[in-house]
Amino acid sequence: MxxxxxxxxxxxxxxxxxxxxxxxxxxxxxxxxxxxxxxxxxxxxxxxxxxxxxxxxxxxxxxxxxxxxxxxxxxxxxxxxxxxxxxxxxxxxxxxxxxxxxxxxxxxxxxxxxxxxxxxxxxxxxxxxxxxxxxxxxxxxxxxxxxxxxxxxxxxxxxxxxxxxxxxxxxxxxxxxxxxxxxxxxxxxxxxxxxxxxARRTAELIKYAANAFLATKITFINEIADLCEAVGADVQDVSRGIGLDNRIGSKFLHAGPGYGGSCFPKDTLALVKTAQDFGVPVRIVETVAAVNDTRKRAMARKVVAAAGGEVRGKTIAILGLTFKPNTDDMRDSPAIAIIQALQDAGAVIRAYDPEGTEQAKLVLKDVHYAQDAYDAAQGAEVAVLVTEWDAFRALDLDRLKTVMAHPALVDLRNVYRPEEVRARGFTYASVGR
Ligand code: NAI
Known part of the structure; x- marks a missing residue:
């Protein structure tokens, strides 16, 4: 055809x-x-x-x-x-x-x-x-x-x-x-x-309903992760424990810095607006969008805490900028809000992303773009793993430690095992564990 x-x-x-x-x-x-x-x-x-x-x-x-x-x-x-x-x-x-x-x-x-x-x-x-x-x-x-x-x-x-x-x-x-x-x-x-x-209208709605449902799943597990931190539970075990139930399913239950990308943020918002126009507000989706919005900047607070309560004048290494691995898409990436919050608090940002640097340059100001993870970590007080690219899954932690001013890792994707990282002499924080 x-x-x-x-x-x-x-x-x-x-x-x-x-x-x-x-x-x-x-x-x-x-x-x-x-x-x-x-x-x-x-x-x-x-x-x-x-x-x-x-x-x-x-x-x-x-x-x-x-x-x-x-x-x-x-x-x-x-x-x-x-x-x-x-x-x-x-x-x-x-x-x-x-x-x-x-x-x-x-x-x-x-x-x-x-x-x-x-x-x-x-x-x-x-x-x-x-x-x-x-x-x-x-x-x-x-x-x-x-x-x-x-x-x-x-x-x-x-x-x-x-x-x-x-x-x-x-x-x-x-x-x-x-x-x-x-x-x-x-x-x-x-x-x-x-x-x-x-019917045509049904097909149009299916797309928004699918994205809103997936965004809800992510936001749900993110809130459970916060609760895990407060009560001393492990969100990865909670995810596994609920995800093995076929009615729930294990996908989209990974706690992290909040959803981003070119679809979920704009599509949840557009669904909310359509529903309001028709006089049938979708309150769950309204809440999901609001909760996710505040989450990204909240992640910066984890970084500030890992830096001892103050980041002014300190170097922070950001590992991963795109909203997820294997793309160069920076649209609504959580890294943007996190970096801006850290810059507002006076931090100096060094960042590395395997594919997203050119797109990142269009949206982020005053960032030093590094050649790799170790270059980004030069002189840093905290390294923050924002996007789970394969390149960050098996970092040489001893090498990372030697280049950093202070060995601290904030792992927003729960890639590492806390006891392993701490055994290497790092301060370590992750999400919901
Ligand atoms: P994009 O921004 O990457 O591409 C859109 C392209 O359309 C641009 O290259 C632009 O120059 C071109 N364009 C705009 N007006 C035009 C015109 N009148 N004639 C010819 N070209 C024109 O957008 P993307 O990400 O491909 O998204 C497209 C649509 O698909 C959006 O509605 C998005 O929500 C949806 N979508 C995106 C997904 C994704 O993962 N990116 C997944 C599923 C749906």
């Missing part, structure tokens, strides 16, 4: 490369000429394991192309995916749909035959109706269907998630669109990934 992706970001580029790998002809369109130039040169605009090889293989096979020209991108399209950003709107927390609406207007002008327009971006309930209205208004004779097909991939494991999803959700009641979407996803269907057809 002929597929067009509008937006070649984390979702558009990964989905486009995977659809091409299934054998479809895919053209990725992006407004950003720098991104398209890099893709033409074989340079990935994002860090995602396996992506460079997958893109190269499909470009070579002639199934994957890139352009900034929407007319060229849509010339042969049977299905057009909208995979542009839907960030929080400044001021009110609603999803900013301006990119989605602009993409819809661009598509409308190019439609010459029956086309399925698929919103892959995470969009509030009713957005499909609005996209349909915009296209109809701009091109009254166009033959098209608007389908909701939310994406559930995780950065860092995006290709695997796209190719082996737990489920594919498709929101449409248009019979021709059902046939097109079934054909597009046929390789996954044959892999027995369940294809769930629903």
């Amino acid at each position: 002929q597929v067009t992706m509008i937006g070649a970001g984390y979702v558009g580029l990964v989905s486009g490369a995977c659809f091409a790998d299934f054998g479809h002809d895919v053209c990725c369109v992006d407004l950003d000429p720098g991104k398209i130039d890099r893709l033409h040169a074989g340079v990935m605009p994002i860090f995602e394991p396996g992506l460079a090889d997958l893109v190269a293989k499909n470009v070579k096979a002639g199934r994957l192309t890139f352009t900034t020209d929407i007319a060229e991108g849509l010339a042969k399209a049977e299905a057009v995916f909208i995979a542009v950003g839907t960030p929080s709107r400044r001021g009110d927390g609603h999803a900013d749909l301006s990119y989605v609406h602009a993409a819809a207007q661009d598509i409308a002008k190019q439609l010459t035959r029956y086309t399925v327009i698929v919103t892959k971006s995470t969009v509030p309930v009713g957005t499909g109706d609005e996209v349909e209205r915009l296209i109809r208004a701009a091109n009254p004779d166009a033959e098209f269907a608007v389908v909701s097909n939310p994406e559930f991939l995780r950065e860092g494991a995006a290709i695997e998630d796209f190719k082996r999803p737990d489920r594919i959700v498709i929101g449409t009641e248009d019979a021709r669109a059902v046939a097109v979407m079934t054909e597009l996803y046929r390789p996954l269907f044959l892999n027995r990934s369940p294809l769930l057809f629903t």
